[in-house]
Amino acid sequence: MGTSFLFPILITLNFFFFTLTSSSTLITDQDALLAFKNATVDTNGVLRNNWLTNISICDWAGVSCGLKHHRVTDLNLSNFALYGSLTPHLGNLTFLQSLDISSNNFTGVLPTELAKLRRLKQVNVAYNNFRGEIPRGILVNMSVLETIDLRFNKLSGKLPSDICNNTPKLKRLFLKRNQIYGKIPTSIYKCKEMEELSLSKNQFNGNIPTEIGNLSMLTLLSIYGNNLQGNIPASIFNISLLQFVYLNDNNFSESIPTNLDNLLNLQELYLYSNNLTGELPEELGNLANIEFLTTSFNDLLSDPIPSSIFNLSNLVILSLQQNQFSGSLPSDMGISLANLEELYLFFNRLTGEIPASITNASQLTVIELNRNSFSGPIPHFGSLRKLETLRLWENNLTGADSPNQELEFLSSLTNCQNLLHLEITNNPMMNGILPASIGNLSASLDAFSASNCSIRGIIPLEIGNLTSLEVLDLSKNQLTGFIPTVGKLNQLGKLHLYDNQLQGYITHSLCQNIALLELYLDSNMLIGSIPECLGDIKSLQKVTSRQWELRGRSSQRENSRRGRVRLVR
Known part of the structure; x- marks a missing residue:
């Protein structure tokens, strides 16, 4: 009977002590959060207006509690929009599993007390x-x-040599831009469950440890923008x-x-701006699933581009x-190349013709083949309705079979109504005449450069329809006739017509x-003087001519050796 009498008392005492313990730990958590609040500048007043002592901390903004x-x-x-430094009191939140204070303006150091949070699964x-x-x-x-x-901070120092020794669950390590x-x-290989590793934009040096190849769960490896050297370990490509x-x-x-045969899931491979050599x-x-492939700006990669690359049907950007x-x-x-949007092959030693089949890549927005040794006719790109940039300068391309024919590839470009940049300068074998249809090019075209292309005939009056032009360069050709009216080109910043046979x-x-x-x-073969009203254009920096003087309102004139006049404001 004595035992029966004591049992309800024990239950009551246990409940009392549990309630007392829970209450004291809640006070501990509350104290930790209030210390954090007091050390923080609360720009928007969220903590000031919501973290109140007469409300349960489990109902405070940004706070969640276990059931x-x-x-x-x-x-x-x-x-x-919080400012200030982190208080060590956060280390008293011993049940904390997730800490996210990202996208604020906290300063100072990360308190070592955070390492006391042994239940912590995520820190951001x-x-x-x-x-x-x-x-x-x-x-x-x-x-x-x-x-x-820890991305986008100003953290410094070295990573500990025994990193990952007791972090077996670590899946994501983001240290970018520190x-x-x-x-x-x-020892980073000991994080066997690592899926995403980002160390980019730091100051790491030395070689990539070959042991990284043991991170068999890795889907993201981002270590760009460092001072790493040596070879790229083949072990990486076994993942x-x-x-x-x-x-x-x-x-x-x-x-x-x-x-590379194992990388069947690879979507993006960025190797540009290194010192890689060979082929x-x-x-x-x-790499059947690759979408972005770039090995540009290595300077020393050579030999022909493997034809198999051009069979990668998922490619979106090819940058070589x-x-x-x-x-x-x-x-x-x-x-x-049904999905290809951007093709960059400039500054190489490529020869032969630009294949007409390129016009089947209907998603192309950018084609940059400049500074190679391509020859033959320029394809008609009119089927590329999304084309925005076409750069073919410094090649040996042709545009017409005879000097008296129109440059038909320009007429085909009138179908490309998103075209912004058209640059064909320094193709001295281009020949041909500018078609009147040039005035039907994209209303958004802001640059047309065709210097040193052996273009003949007149500059069509219709060129004045290109009201978005900022750069018009037809210099070093064999153009005749008069300078067309371009007064509607209100955004025109550079007009280069020198070294032609223009008259009037x-x-x-x-x-x-x-x-x-x-x-x-x-x-040119122009006559008369430079109009005085040019001196009223406040933005004008240079006017070059020969045998003329500027009679405008400029207060500062300088004749160059070639008889050019410079107006400097």
């Missing part, structure tokens, strides 16, 4: 102004931590789950590994410019071009 113990488990204050302090070293404990001793996001230096620790690889803007040398691996053509690639493009290159007077309509910066008319 069982009513302890704080999540603190999400992202984009609350990205887009702030934290300085100093990353607390070692966060990178080494957090056994359940899955995500560390000031972290030193070598990438080889079959990789989808995104960004190794650009480093100092990698030697050749690109050829073991492009033929195996790149096996500024290397030493040679040979010709395959005649059927455009047949399979300089039209006063030029004075209506109120945005004019440069007017180059020398080496």
Whole structure:
């Protein structure tokens, strides 16, 4: 009977002590949050108006509690316009699983007390102004931590050599855009569950550890914009789950590994701005899902571009410019590129004709083939209705069979009503006449450059319809007739017509071009003087002519050696 009598008393005492313990821990959590609040400048007043002591902390803005113990488990204050430094009291939120204070303006250092939060799975302090070293404990001793996001701060120091020794659950490590230096620790391979690793835009040096190739779950590897060197480890390309690889803007040398057959999930491969040498691996053509492929600005990559690359039907951007690639493009290159939007092959040593099949790549918006040695006729690009940029300058391209024929490829471009930039300068074998249909080019066209193209005949009056033009360069040709009226071109900043055979007077309509910066008319057969009203164009910096003087209102004139006149404001 005595035992029966005591049992209800024990139950009551247990409930009392549980309630007392829960109450005291809630007060501990409340104290930690209030200390955080008092150390923070609350620009929008969210904490000031909501974190009130007469309200349960579980109902405070950005605070979530567990159902069982009513302890704080999540603190999400992202984009609350908060200023100040983090208080060490956050280390008392011992049930905290997720901390997100990203996109604020916190300063100072990350408190080492954060490493006491052994239940923490996610920490996100990205887009702030934290300085100093990353607390070692966060990178080494957090056994359940899955995500560390410290991007876009000013953190410095080295990564600990024993990183990942006791963070077996870490899946995402984002350190992009900080000031972290030193070598990438080889022990990083111990984070066996790592899926996304971003160390870009720091000051890492040395080689990529070959051990990174053991991160078999990796889908993202981003280490661009560092001072890394040596070769690209072939072990990286054994990670079959990789989808995104960004190794650009480093100092990698030697050749690109050829073991690419496992990368069946790869969507983006960025290798540009390194010192890579040798040829492009033929195996790149096996990357069936790749959408973005860029090896540009390596300078020393050479040999023909593998034809298999042009069979990658999912390609959206192909960027191979500024290397030493040679040979010709395959005649059927455009047949399979149904999704290609941007093609960059400029500054190479490519020869032969531009394949007409390129016009089958109907999604193209950018074609840049300038500074190569392409020859033969320019294809009619009229079927590329989305084309915005066409740069073919410094090649040996032709435009007409005889000098008296119109440049028909220009007429075909009138179908490209999104065209912004048309540059064909320095193709001295172009020949041909500008068609009147040039006035039907895109109303958005802001640059037409066709200098040194052996263009003959007159400048069509219809060119005055291109009211968005900012640059018109027809210099170094064999143009005749008069300077057309271009007064409607209110955005025209540069008009270069020098080194032609133009005749007549300089039209006063030029004075209506109120945005004019440069007017180059020398080496023609013009007569008369430069209109005085040009001196009223406040933006005008240079007027070049021969045997004329500017009689405008300029207070500062300087004749150059060639008899040019410079108006400087």
